[in-house]
Amino acid sequence: MPRKRKRYRTISNKKLLALKPFLNDLVEQIEKPDYINEDPVQFMHAFEDKNDRELAGFFAATMAWGRRDIVNAKVEDLLNRMDNRPTEFILNYSESDAPNFEGFKHRTFKPIDMHWLTKTLQSIMLKFGDFEKFWAFCHERATRENRELIAVFHEQFFTFHPEIPQRVRKHVSNPEKNSSAKRLYMYLRWVIRNDSPVDPGTMNFISPAKLKIPLDVHVARQARKLGLLSRKQNDWKAVLELTKRMQHLDPEDPAKYDYALFGIGVLGSEIPEELIINKRVE
Numbered sequence: 619m620p621r622k623r624k625r626y627r628t629i630s631n632k633k634l635l636a637l638k639p640f641l642n643d644l645v646e647q648i649e650k651p652d653y654i655n656e657d658p659v660q661f662m663h664a665f666e667d668k669n670d671r672e673l674a675g676f677f678a679a680t681m682a683w684g685r686r687d688i689v690n691a692k693v694e695d696l697l698n699r700m701d702n703r704p705t706e707f708i709l710n711y712s713e714s715d716a717p718n719f720e721g722f723k724h725r726t727f728k729p730i731d732m733h734w735l736t737k738t739l740q741s742i743m744l745k746f747g748d749f750e751k752f753w754a755f756c757h758e759r760a761t762r763e764n765r766e767l768i769a770v771f772h773e774q775f776f777t778f779h780p781e782i783p784q785r786v787r788k789h790v791s792n793p794e795k796n797s798s799a800k801r802l803y804m805y806l807r808w809v810i811r812n813d814s815p816v817d818p819g820t821m822n823f824i825s826p827a828k829l830k831i832p833l834d835v836h837v838a839r840q841a842r843k844l845g846l847l848s849r850k851q852n853d854w855k856a857v858l859e860l861t862k863r864m865q866h867l868d869p870e871d872p873a874k875y876d877y878a879l880f881g882i883g884v885l886g887s888e889i890p891e892e893l894i895i896n897k898r899v900e
Contacts, residue, residue, distance in 0.1 A: 670705050
C-alpha cells in the first residue's frame with residue numbers, strides 16, 4: 619500500500635486568536651512603502667494610467683518566479699522592450715513587433731511566450747476595453763458555474779487564440795489542476811486590496827474578503843511552523859486550508875497575512891520559540 623503522507627500539527631482556533639497580535643504586528647512592520655522598491659509590485663507603482671499599471675503588474679506577477687532582484691531585472695527588461703508603454707505596445711502589437719522579444723529569457727519564459735501573452739492581452743483589451751472588465755466577466759461566470767475564479771480566468775484567457783502553444787498555457791495557473799496559483803493570487807492581492815501602503819488596489823470587481831493567500835514555498839514553511847497548515851503539499855488544497863485559518867483572524871482581509879508569513883526569515887523577522895508548533899518542517 620502507498621505510504622500515507624505526513625500531516626503537520628495545527629493549533630486550535632483559540633490559540634490561533636492568541637497568535638493574532640504577533641501576526642498583525644508583522645504585517646504592520648512589513649507592509650510599508652519601503653517594501654515596494656524591492657518587490658515586483660513596484661512595476662504597478664511605476665505608472666499612472668490604470669491600464670498601464672494593471673498590464674505591467676500582470677507581467678510582473680506572471681514572471682515572479684525566483685529571487686526578487688532577478689525578477690525585477692527581468693520585468694524591467696521586458697517593459698523596456700515595450701518602450702515602457704505597455705498598453706500602447708499591446709494594443710498596437712503585430713507580428714512585425716515580435717523581434718522586440720528576441721533574446722528575452724527568464725526561467726522557462728522565452729520570446730514565444732511573451733509573444734502569445736501579448737497577443738492574448740491585446741485580444742482581451744480590444745474586446746473588453748479594460749483588463750478589470752475581463753476579470754469581472756470571469757468572476758461573474760465563476761459565480762454562476764460555482765467554480766474558482768482563477769480556473770475560469772485560465773479557461774477564458776486561452777479562448778482567444780486556440781492555436782496558442784501548450785507551453786504558454788503553463789504560465790497561467792489553474793487550481794482545477796490543483797495548482798496553488800500563487801502568482802495570480804499575488805496579482806489579485808495587488809489590484810484588489812485598496813487600503814494598503816503597498817498594494818495599489820486598482821480594481822474592485824471583488825472585495826478583499828474573497829482573496830486567497832498567495833502560497834509559495836516560504837510562506838507554506840512558516841505557516842507549518844506556526845501550526846497554521848497541516849497539509850504537506852503546496853497545492854490548491856493547502857491554499858484553501860491556510861486561507862480559511864487567516865479568514866478566522868480577519869474575514870474582511872485575510873490576504874494581508876501574506877506579508878506576515880513572507881516576512882518571517884526572508885525580511886529578518888523570526889518566530890519566537892514558544893510559538894513554534896512544528897520544529898522540523900521540510
